[in-house]
Amino acid sequence: MHLSQALNRGEMLSLRADVVATVLDEGAVLLDLETKYFFALNASGWALVQLFESGASMDDARAYATASGAPSDDSVDQFLTRLCEYALFEPAIGHCSGGVPDPLTGSAWLAPTVERQAEPLQTVIVSAFDPSIPLAE
């Protein structure tokens, strides 16, 4: 809640340092190394998340979405609120907006989505090789 309030107050947020991403065919996957949850993003969602890699505000995201052809609805706000609820952001202390990058091209803008995998990866595993749940000895 704290993060989404900060976002709504226009404060700058950034993707947490221990959240890593990889680009897929359409969109991307984030992995939160603290919780071990995966998050699947569609192309629009990934484009928005990239704004926050170096710090951005809600206004930056809205402006970017509008420039990319997004309709004037609350889908961007809802998307970013979800990311805050998943605690994927942190306050961007010392960051300043890098401005809005070039709009998304090459595909039609779709409402941004984020989907959290039902189960996280195991946090305690058998060995450095085997990610299974340890059996009782």
Add this chain to the structure above:
Amino acid sequence: MSLAKTTFAVGPVHVTLEPMLPAFERRIDEQLRIFRTSWDESPYEVQLNVQPIAAPAADARGTYLTCSRMNVDATARGLYATTLCGASAQLSERWEGGESWSIGFPAEQIDTPAIDQLEDLIGLALVSGWRAAGWTPVHGAAVTRDGKCLLLCAMSGGGKSTLTAALVRDGWQTLGDDKLLLRLGADGEPEVAALLHSFNLHPKTREWFPEVGDLELQPRYSAWTPKRKVYADDVWPGRTAQRARPTHIVRVRRDPLPVPIAIAPLGYDEMFRTLIGQIAIPNERTVAIAVMRTVAQVLLSGLRGLDVVIGEDCYRDPVTLKALTAAL
């Protein structure tokens, strides 16, 4: 104290043991001599120096990796790990083409079952070496035939070994039932490589595959499981392979189904989750990103996915494997 250095070829890694106490050398020999596959490429060198220590080492907290018997931290000096008995491993030096580890083991624990905890520390050094050599370690099985290569993914006890053995009996070649290495080749295509051509089979397997013999007569390979180690060439000669290009991700699960086998397609997201779930990912950005990128690129090369639910006693019925091969 042995005065000679001992070396082991463990896939793309050559392990050199500095002179050490015979008890340490015996335990490490047990762990490493089972790796019997051949590699043409220049090896990455991993030097291990194992010495007794007078007191247990200061505990690692597990900030890099938390395992059941071992915690690993990423420190300014490099990875530092400790086990439950107070043994420790420190990545002490890294250079172009190799690295060295200093391992300390409490002297008073050498003649106790805690000596098994050396395995965790040596395993960490191997994984570090494999990654440095450009490979991603995968806890999975693989079989290949006629240009197809199935990566069989399941948690421990999930049925990888038995399905692998069943497919090998059916004419497939195995790259291993537990430990594999995966990378994107120079041509951008994924490549899976074998590390050891053995099976970890439950003695009950004989009911379906009588040629494995009475496994109860053989020693357990771990106190954790009743399974026994069986070498593929000893039972099914010629049914091993060294490298292959993966074509299918097969998620294997056991279930007491009324039917022998149930097969369904696996979507892209499920394939990603399945394959990445077979890889130990530490809390470290560069390694995590490298693993995720490798898995994503492997899947983008056009792999197909299957969800395979194995029913109880399914291997009595030859229809089981026919259904699987027909679905490929």
